[in-house]
Amino acid sequence: MGKKSRRKVKQVKEQMPFIARTFEGLPGECDLIALREMVPSATAGVTLKDSDRVVRLCSLLPGASAGIVRPDGEIWVGLQTNHNFGDVSRDLAHVIELGLETEPGNPIVMTDPRVGPRLQDILELSAPFEVTVHDGFDFWVEGTDPATSSGQATEEVSASLGAANESINPTVRLTGVDAAYWTEIGERRFLRWVMPHDESSLLNALARLRHRGEDALGDGIRLIGSFRAHGLLVPVWEMPADTEAADLEKPTAEFSTRLEETLADKTPLTAEERSARNGLANRQLTIR
Numbered sequence: 596m597g598k599k600s601r602r603k604v605k606q607v608k609e610q611m612p613f614i615a616r617t618f619e620g621l622p623g624e625c626d627l628i629a630l631r632e633m634v635p636s637a638t639a640g641v642t643l644k645d646s647d648r649v650v651r652l653c654s655l656l657p658g659a660s661a662g663i664v665r666p667d668g669e670i671w672v673g674l675q676t677n678h679n680f681g682d683v684s685r686d687l688a689h690v691i692e693l694g695l696e697t698e699p700g701n702p703i704v705m706t707d708p709r710v711g712p713r714l715q716d717i718l719e720l721s722a723p724f725e726v727t728v729h730d731g732f733d734f735w736v737e738g739t740d741p742a743t744s745s746g747q748a749t750e751e752v753s754a755s756l757g758a759a760n761e762s763i764n765p766t767v768r769l770t771g772v773d774a775a776y777w778t779e780i781g782e783r784r785f786l787r788w789v790m791p792h793d794e795s796s797l798l799n800a801l802a803r804l805r806h807r808g809e810d811a812l813g814d815g816i817r818l819i820g821s822f823r824a825h826g827l828l829v830p831v832w833e834m835p836a837d838t839e840a841a842d843l844e845k846p847t848a849e850f851s852t853r854l855e856e857t858l859a860d861k862t863p864l865t866a867e868e869r870s871a872r873n874g875l876a877n878r879q880l881t882i883r
Contacts (some may be wrong), residue, residue, distance in 0.1 A: 610726055611681055611710055617826065618825060620715045621752055622720060622722065623639065625789035625791050632824050632825075636732055636766070644718065648668065649670065659675060659676050661678065661704075662694055664698065664699050664700065664702075665700070666699050685712075687714055725851055728768050730763075733765070764778050767840035769786075769844060772788070773791075774788065774789040774790075784833070784836060786834065791827065794827065798872055799872060801818070801832055802871040809853055812819075815834060817834075818832050820879060823879055823881040
């Protein structure tokens with residue numbers, strides 16, 4: 596037998612295929628993207644198809660962990676984590692699978708998910724997706740006694756929570772439109788609005804609105820660019836430092852109407868609109 600024939604054949608691990616819109620088809624797709632990429636502290640409950648176990652998606656868990664199984668058996672899944680195996684929807688579904696096999700009161704230890712069901716396959720898609728935005732991370736210890744047998748350990752838990760709470764950027768979810776989040780970062784205030792429309796169509800519509808001077812949300816509330824995340828666009832407006840979230844409810848509702856009307860326009864862009872589109876495209880930042 597020749598040397599070539601004696602060589603071991605390297606096994607190629609099957610990979611999940613790349614999917615641009617990771618959360619497409621899920622209720623709350625846009626809010627899921629917001630919780631995954633930009634909202635510091637928020638939670639949302641989801642319903643499993645074939646289990647009565649309670650599952651709670653959390654923007655961030657201590658140590659950016661994949662998940663934990665609470666003492667009462669509730670499964671908490673972290674969205675902002677240090678792992679990414681290529682398909683976030685599959686990753687999160689795998690965390691839930693592992694959680695179903697993890698004893699209450701223990702962390703979920705992430706492993707390579709390999710090819711398998713995604714969130715779209717295991718969640719009840721007819722269930723509503725309701726987001727709760729928190730002022731801090733105190734929900735980490737809700738329903739439990741953070742005290743331990745050591746007074747020093749108790750102080751460490753309190754210090755960890757205190758540090759996390761102090762570093763959080765104040766964030767408010769608007770109520771009149773979906774997946775729009777007011778946030779304060781340092782001395783600046785922004786609105787980040789995850790939109791469900793096709794990227795190219797939305798960029799065209801935003802370009803038409805900009806050319807007409809209708810892309811602002813009021814005096815001094817200007818569209819400054821957008822993020823690209825999980826196959827969708829997230830337009831970003833900056834506003835005066837005294838603008839509160841409640842001040843944006845009416846302007847965003849009115850903008851939503853203008854946008855829907857503009858999205859219906861399928862005529863080719865004019866030269867001026869193409870120029871506006873290029874300007875907006877140059878102000879995009881891809882975060883996934």
